[in-house]
Amino acid sequence: MSSSTKASDAKKAVTLLDVATRAGVDRSVVSRVLSDDPRLSIRDETRARVLAAVRELDYRPNALARSLRTRRADTYGLLIPDFGNPVYASIIQGAEAAAIARDCVLMTGSVGAGPAQAAHHLDVIGRGRVDGLLLAGDHTAGASLEELDRRGIPWLLVNRRLPRARRWVVLDDEEAAGLAVRHLIGLGHERIAHVAGPRDADTARRRMRGWRTAMRAAGLSTPASAAVVSDYTPEGGAAATRELLTRRDRPTAILVANIAAAIGTLAVCGELGVSVPGELSVVAVHDLALAAFLRPALTTVRTPLEKLGERAIELLASTAPDAPIEEVVTGSLELVDRGSTAPPRGAAA
Amino acid sequence: MSSSTKASDAKKAVTLLDVATRAGVDRSVVSRVLSDDPRLSIRDETRARVLAAVRELDYRPNALARSLRTRRADTYGLLIPDFGNPVYASIIQGAEAAAIARDCVLMTGSVGAGPAQAAHHLDVIGRGRVDGLLLAGDHTAGASLEELDRRGIPWLLVNRRLPRARRWVVLDDEEAAGLAVRHLIGLGHERIAHVAGPRDADTARRRMRGWRTAMRAAGLSTPASAAVVSDYTPEGGAAATRELLTRRDRPTAILVANIAAAIGTLAVCGELGVSVPGELSVVAVHDLALAAFLRPALTTVRTPLEKLGERAIELLASTAPDAPIEEVVTGSLELVDRGSTAPPRGAAA
């Protein structure tokens, strides 16, 4: 296995010249055969010889040399807040698949460990290693965008928008929230509270709007006190839920803006002895396999996160660097009813 | 922002020649100044001129050109089963930090989407893009190792061993399991079952051994029926737990080999009305923030997963490609008692 015949035999990679020599042609011929150059006319016999040599030597073109010459790295970058966040895991998977489909490579970095780590990623990216960069989530300091523009590196915001940056792709967060609210209204709820996302998060604003719009469409009120800000963590969801449940006019249902926060909501309900869904219905945005194993199993709105990642790569790869991109990935929203929602107590059957 | 002055001005990157011209020296001088070449003697004044030009032009050396010349990609690869698995999320974070500390880049790919995706990653890696490859988890078909050896690419197994591959770094899985078992024994349990990992998983075997060894050390028996195989998912943990709980000689405690599986264990207990920890104590290997928000909050053994990722990069970077590496990352194991474990019912206080 790892025991080579000699410690000294650092394997030299097979090069174009090796293949050419073996096939008895020039390097340029091998290159053009492999890239299917349409302007190359070559005898079938010669081509066969070339391909045989390629196969026999198991030749792979050196990606670095090729990139240096073609000025394309065939690599895309993806910056995320944190690998531990399952929402971004799905986005990565979609982006990875799309990159592979284009014969490219995806380089994913996280900035969770702080600004030094973010700076490192930005620095690396300035060295010609990527053809474009996806910026997913709420970590993108404005400065980076200017720097990327200065260096001529195309970028695209994913799952967030910025007023001054007209290149983004997002989910239909408003509709996702609306779908959840209409489900609750359909069950007979009227006092539907909202555990919202962070104040500066674009997704949070859009889900909040979806909640408000759906409520108003049904003639229900959305007092400021019915929405409590939280971050997208169990801790945050727990604190926000605790606040909602200690109010006088307790809601009969809660829309939680994010599934991680909803885990905190369920925990607090258990702790306070509030039965779900008996006394309180709970529904969250984003679906995870985990949701089926919470107690009670959590009703969610499934969102096309993988599709978001895929689409982001496609847009980045196929659009001029200075063209505006403002796309909402639609469809595929689905309410997954797992039993944490039910008609409010005392509702007419 | 993304609106350039002209659509046509594809930004040309600043090159070594640009800097040299501006500073009035040769390219090679700039290169040696930037790399702190000790064999370069240069007038302070000239050096200052060079550095000024670098700064004014905001020059970054092209990583591809440098790598082509130096034959080092300054990049490490990491292959994981699945981005959705939080255990691997921690490993990635550790590896990313260690790579950055060495001024390198980490390229992480998953093979979850099937053999075609694995093949793509292997193919890419054969093209000179990485200086070494970490293979984390149970997806590494034997064939890849031979192929990597043939191409002279150093590799290292992470969180798994293979009999014929003497290059691996793992956690102290045996001790982690033992720690959990001794905690349960200390509480007074004697019938301690084990929801084990998959039969072919190396981590599963070692945790199983840790369970068995700790039991025997306390004079307790470990009949085959006390261990049920499961995969590392809530579904698997649920099925295995269901099986254990329907037996005649029901255990009073369960050690679950993996925290994801333990989520399934808790769900089944809730469903069957088995009170935790009243009737059954549950403890799992690996810790996640989530554990504090399960009902009941889950007692776990915290493992140094980030350290595992860090150490893997260090070993890969600093060890000869054909030297054996057999390292167990020790220390940092800690029992996190959150209340899903308690003395067995009827135990002497």
Add this chain to the structure above:
DNA sequence: CTGAAAGCGCTTACAG
């Protein structure tokens, strides 16, 4: 139908 040459942007041994 195929070959020779230039050049992508670096680094490094060698000259002067």
Add this chain to the structure above:
DNA sequence: CTGAAAGCGCTTACAG
């Protein structure tokens, strides 16, 4: 103290 040259492994316009 600094410059000129070679070369890493490719691709591509040009020659013949």
